[in-house]
Amino acid sequence: MPNNKLERIHSDSASTCKLCQMEMDSIHERLDMKMEEIDILDTPRRSFSVHFPVRMDSGKTKMFIGHRVQYNDARGPTKGGIRYHPELTVEYLQNLAFLMAIKCALVEIPFGGAKGGIVVNTKELSRGELERVTRAYIREMSDYIGPFKDIPAPDVYTDEQVMVWIMDEFERIKGEHVPSIVTGKPLALGGSKVRKYSTALGGVYILEAALNELGITGSDIKIAVQGFGNVGKNAARILHEKGYKVCAVSDSTSGILNEKGLDIPAVIEHKSRTGHLMDFPDAKEITNKELITSDCTVLIPAALSDQIDLENANNVKAQIILELANAPTSSEASQILLGRSVLVIPDILANAGGVVVSYFEWIQNLNQDYWEEEKILEKLRKKMMTAFETVYPIYCEEKCSMRRAALQLSIERILEAERLRGNL
Numbered sequence: 001m002p003n004n005k006l007e008r009i010h011s012d013s014a015s016t017c018k019l020c021q022m023e024m025d026s027i028h029e030r031l032d033m034k035m036e037e038i039d040i041l042d043t044p045r046r047s048f049s050v051h052f053p054v055r056m057d058s059g060k061t062k063m064f065i066g067h068r069v070q071y072n073d074a075r076g077p078t079k080g081g082i083r084y085h086p087e088l089t090v091e092y093l094q095n096l097a098f099l100m101a102i103k104c105a106l107v108e109i110p111f112g113g114a115k116g117g118i119v120v121n122t123k124e125l126s127r128g129e130l131e132r133v134t135r136a137y138i139r140e141m142s143d144y145i146g147p148f149k150d151i152p153a154p155d156v157y158t159d160e161q162v163m164v165w166i167m168d169e170f171e172r173i174k175g176e177h178v179p180s181i182v183t184g185k186p187l188a189l190g191g192s193k194v195r196k197y198s199t200a201l202g203g204v205y206i207l208e209a210a211l212n213e214l215g216i217t218g219s220d221i222k223i224a225v226q227g228f229g230n231v232g233k234n235a236a237r238i239l240h241e242k243g244y245k246v247c248a249v250s251d252s253t254s255g256i257l258n259e260k261g262l263d264i265p266a267v268i269e270h271k272s273r274t275g276h277l278m279d280f281p282d283a284k285e286i287t288n289k290e291l292i293t294s295d296c297t298v299l300i301p302a303a304l305s306d307q308i309d310l311e312n313a314n315n316v317k318a319q320i321i322l323e324l325a326n327a328p329t330s331s332e333a334s335q336i337l338l339g340r341s342v343l344v345i346p347d348i349l350a351n352a353g354g355v356v357v358s359y360f361e362w363i364q365n366l367n368q369d370y371w372e373e374e375k376i377l378e379k380l381r382k383k384m385m386t387a388f389e390t391v392y393p394i395y396c397e398e399k400c401s402m403r404r405a406a407l408q409l410s411i412e413r414i415l416e417a418e419r420l421r422g423n424l
């Protein structure tokens with residue numbers, strides 16, 4: 001059995017799928033979808049598994065299983081992460097691949113959706129074994145992936161080093177340089193500037209657009225951020241730099257609050273020096289639960305799924321929830337918040353900045369180019385704003401959740417591509 005951390009990380013996107021499923025019936029009805037359209041959306045184009053032997057450090061050979069799902073490629077080559085997890089199944093990956101197709105359509109990047117990975121607990125592998133397992137998986141997959149077929153990226157328990165091994169093995173097989181085979185690489189090997197904080201920054205662009213739409217302005221805007229990892233810390237940092245009052249932040253151990261606003265660079269320094277948020281001077285200690293219901297204008301869950309639930313949804317004080325984590329709001333809580341007119345900006349829109357900059361990395365690689373930071377920032381802003389400006393009117397007109405509005409838009413785009421190809 002995996003430990004709790006493994007299980008938890010693995011369940012986040014499953015919750016997103018559950019939330020999307022909840023909205024599907026009303027979308028089918030609203031778009032007056034025919035059975036053949038529902039079928040084409042419900043069916044992954046390719047799902048396959050490979051079995052491969054790897055020599056372990058002990059000298060013994062062990063068999064591994066890898067999967068890849070290429071869900072829908074009507075809008076372009078499929079794109080999606082490679083996840084290493086002991087409980088990975090094809091069915092689970094199908095859900096994640098569907099969400100990737102939805103996200104890419106929402107921010108109008110010319111990709112379909114994919115997801116894959118290996119059934120393995122990386123904590124049980126040495127670095128050498130991890131490299132050999134990765135390379136063996138890519139040897140099995142090399143005919144089915146490619147810059148114009150299917151482009152992998154990092155996901156749970158894979159990182160930029162794993163992406164380099166994937167690229168290197170693929171290039172050895174093809175006998176040429178192909179950096180565009182994978183995104184999420186280090187800068188020195190064709191990675192993109194901004195990628196490390198693109199998810200947080202994309203979310204901040206969307207948040208500012210939402211504040212503007214709701215007419216919420218001024219120095220009284222209070223922000224609470226749950227999670228202080230890659231996404232949460234960068235979101236807090238960017239918002240602080242923009243002059244917002246970030247009043248509360250938390251990590252897995254505890255939270256801190258200062259109603260006048262925290263000095264975020266000092267909090268970052270404190271956390272990197274001590275390893276925790278506790279004992280930060282000039283702040284009150286709070287629990288993660290207290291952060292969710294703290295007195296704030298904007299709540300940014302950026303850690304785990306199902307943090308806003310049946311128990312606390314009625315006590316949320318924020319007017320806007322920016323879902324930077326995947327599925328931080330349970331399905332029951334979503335209904336309550338909709339009833340209370342709290343604007344929930346759904347994960348599929350709020351955290352899409354990461355895949356947008358991955359797309360930019362792919363373009364840079366195809367053109368053997370490196371873009372300056374300013375160019376990437378401007379293009380990211382434009383992509384995120386366009387998505388928001390298209391989804392928001394649907395949300396207002398249809399008086400539905402913003403998640404439903406976003407899903408509806410993506411589905412229309414995928415179906416349009418299928419129609420133009422003559423598949424419908």
Ligand SMILES: NC(=O)c1ccc[n+]([C@@H]2O[C@H](COP(=O)([O-])OP(=O)(O)OC[C@H]3O[C@@H](n4cnc5c(N)ncnc54)[C@H](O)[C@@H]3O)[C@@H](O)[C@H]2O)c1
Nearest residue numbers: 199227228229230231251252288302303324325326351354
């Ligand atoms: N990294 C990306 O580009 C990206 C893109 C899309 C979605 N996401 C989603 O954003 C979320 C965060 O990702 P990340 O890359 O920042 O992960 P991370 O591992 O870097 O950080 C996770 C943070 O959450 C904190 N945390 C763990 N348990 C907690 C708890 N019970 N309460 C409060 N905080 C807790 C950890 O201490 C850590 O600070 C995940 O849901 C992830 O799927 C990330």
